[in-house]
Amino acid sequence: MSEVHSLDTHDDLDTHDDAAWWRQAAVYQIYPRSFADATGDGIGDVAGILSRVDYLAELGIDAVWLSPFYPSALADGGYDVDDYRDVDPRLGTLDDFDAMVDALHERGIKVIIDIVPNHTSNRHxxxxxxxxxxxxxxxxxxxxxxxxxxxxxxxxxxxxxxxxxxxxxxxxxxxxxxxHNFATEQPDLNWDNPEVREDFLTTLRFWSDRGVDGFRIDVAHMLTKDLSEPLPSSAELALLPQDGTHPLIDRDEVHEIYAEWRTVFDSYDPPRTAVAEAWVSTPERRAKYASAEGLGQAFNFDLLVADFDAAEFRRIIADNLAQATLSGSSTTWVLSNHDVTRHATRYGLPALDGRAVKQGVEWVRAGGPAADLDREQGRRRAEAATMLLLGLPGSTYLYQGEELGLHEVAEITPEQRQDPAFFRGAEFDGFGRDGCRVPLPWSADGSSFGFGADGAHLPQPAWFADYAVDVEAADPASTLSLYRKALRLRRSLQTDERLEWRETDRDDVLRFARPNGWQVVTNFGTEPFDLGSDADAVVLTTQPLRDGVLPGEATAWLRA
The missing domain is CATH 3.90.400.10 (Oligo-1,6-glucosidase; Domain 2)
Incomplete structure (x- = not known):
């Protein structure tokens, strides 16, 4: 575990414009079925989230994003929705949902929920x-x-x-x-149908009226389609440009839908927010989803496929900040989510020249041989990368369990797996995505490490005991302690969306400054980096300084 070095500060409670809270928010993604189980049936639930709101508040996040909690057969982890305006009975009731929202709001935490508009379930x-x-x-x-x-x-x-x-x-x-673009159980909707469009407006109002602050839009680029005859073959489809005219992906008319949604969002005070999951071909195409007339923000997934490399990180950061300036939005930073191999594991594997996700897939496919994974290096790099991201302008999305330094779970047998991508032989974002969806360890003891009363819906490995919340909360040098301190300090750092790069005379060291006096230094290499007299201004590090020198694979925050 890392050692946390920081100076005591008292300026962590800057209040931001409530209507613009999303621009630089720290958002914590909850995969409800794997977060906390209050009913003891092995599946996480809304009451489980409610039982952990103090944990979320102490973590220091600004918002939670809930992956689907709707009635579902779980053919695709809840993304096969039976009813968009209800809670899965196995997870709770609408009253439970309201109580959870109230409890989070009482602690100053906003609530974002997943909307899945491309398809319903076949049970809808x-x-x-x-x-x-x-x-x-x-x-x-x-x-x-x-x-x-x-x-x-x-x-x-x-x-x-x-x-x-x-x-x-x-x-x-x-x-x-x-x-069905996805599983057989997920028939695609016809977004040329006015009834479909109107029903989703009703859904947005339903949840907004219940106090939801924003929405994450699943595969936002795939709703509208042109299936006029003659239909192209797969080979022909693969050659078509994704420039707004492709039959299935990122068609220009999808933005007519989101303009209607924006009217609904802006009818509330403060306006409801939205962020698009839009896998599109160019920054210009992505900016359309992030426009003020549309969803307002779009995910930047570029770091999901980047190695732990200074040049890659700098290029991606610069490109996405430029895109955000053009769109008038703020960018989003993400290293892990429910669809990809956890970044602590990716960073502990041999580099594959920017193919970090594929690298994680191959490791999981092989059953996670211990010889290939340097867990300690993965942890060091993951903490350094996360602290770099938390220092950047824009919003940062954190995935449940990364604050514990969790690695991907490879020890899942075929008969224990649940992801349709595994059973259908697809390599979509992983050899099955179950390894990052394993229920969290809350305590070092018990049959499910405190997740629930008896068991968990995916197997938890024995090594989870070392990463349990109760173990890390008691250790000031743990990853959890680092996240808590960083997220608290971040509130005083995020007062302006500008960034200025500072030269380091090292290709493997990045340094940038924020206008309010904060600086971030990340050493991507293995050789130490001498901070000189600036060492006295260090507020927080992922690894302890040694005589004013920042070790390799570490990040430091400084305040002038």
């Missing part, structure tokens, strides 16, 4: 109605149904492959086929 009442109504019905027009090909229509309309592997079309009993 609309889809069940579509199956019963038959060809040409208004119910089927809410989805994308087509006749098959071949003499008897027994072949799918195209040879397209879904994101999770396998055909992107599924045949129903009367012979028609429906389109």
């Amino acid at each position: 009442e609309w889809f069940q109605e579509a199956l019963a109504a038959g060809r040409g019905s208004a119910a089927r027009d809410r989805y994308i149904f087509r006749e098959g090909t071949g003499p008897d229509g027994s072949q799918p309309p195209t040879d397209w492959v879904s994101v999770f592997g396998g055909p992107a079309w599924e045949r129903v009993d009367d012979g028609q086929w429906y389109f």
Whole structure:
């Protein structure tokens, strides 16, 4: 674990404009089914989140983002939604949700929820109605149904492959086929249908009226489609430019939808916020989602595929700050989430020239052989990278468990896995994403390390005991202690969105200054970096200074 070095300060409570809170927020992503289990059934729930609000407050975050908690068969970890305006009974009730929101708000923590607009589940009442109504019905027009090909229509309309592997079309009993970009259980909606558009406006109002402060929009770039005949083949599809005219991805008219959503968001005081998950081809395309007339902010995932490398980090930081300036938004920084190998593990593996996610995939695929992973190096680098991000202008998204320094869990057998990407043979963001979704360890003891009364829905390895919250909370040199101190200090650091690079005469050391006197220095190399007289201004480090020298793979915060 790291040693935390800091100076006592008393200026950590700067108040920011409430309407613009999102611009530089520290947001903590909760994967509800793996956060805390209050009912003892092995699945995390809303009451479990409520039981841990003091932990979240002590951590020092500005907001939580809740991954889906809606009724679901869990064909895709809750992203197959049965009902957008309810809570899964296994996770609680709407009253439980209201109590959780109130408790978080009482502690100054905003609430962001996931909206999944590209598809419903196949158990959604609309889809069940579509199956019963038959060809040409208004119910089927809410989805994308087509006749098959071949003499008897027994072949799918195209040879397209879904994101999770396998055909992107599924045949129903009367012979028609429906389109699903993801799992078979996730039929895509038809966003040309006015009823679909109006229903999602109702959903946004429903949750906004319950006090939700913002929304994370799942695959925001995939809603609108052009499926006019003739449909291209997979090979032809792969060659089409993603410039706003692609049949399936990032079409220009999707922004008409988000303009309607913005009208709803701005009808509240303060306006509701939104952030797009938009995997698009260029910065200019991403900026459209982050515009003030649209969702307002878009995820920057560039660091998810970057190695622990100073030049890569500087290029990505500079590019994304420039993009934010052009769009008038603020950028987002993220190193881990529910879809990718945890960054402590990625950084403890041999570098693959910017293919960090693929590198993590291959390690998990091999069952996580211990010889390949330097856990201590991964921890050092993860802490250094996180402290660098927390010092940057813009909002930072943290994924549950990273504050404990958790590594990816590779010790999951095929019969224990739940991710459809694993079962369909897809390499989408991982060899199955279960390894980053394992329930959190709250205590060193017990059958589920304090996650719940008895067991957890994914297996927790024995080494989780060393990373449990109660162990780290008692250790001032732990990763948890570092996060708590950094997040508290960050509130006085984030008062202006400007950044100025400072030269270090080292290719492997980055240094930048913020206008209010704060500076951040990250040593990506293994050779120490001498801070000279500036060592007296150090407020926080991920590793202790040695005679004014910053060790390798470490970050320091300074205040002039």
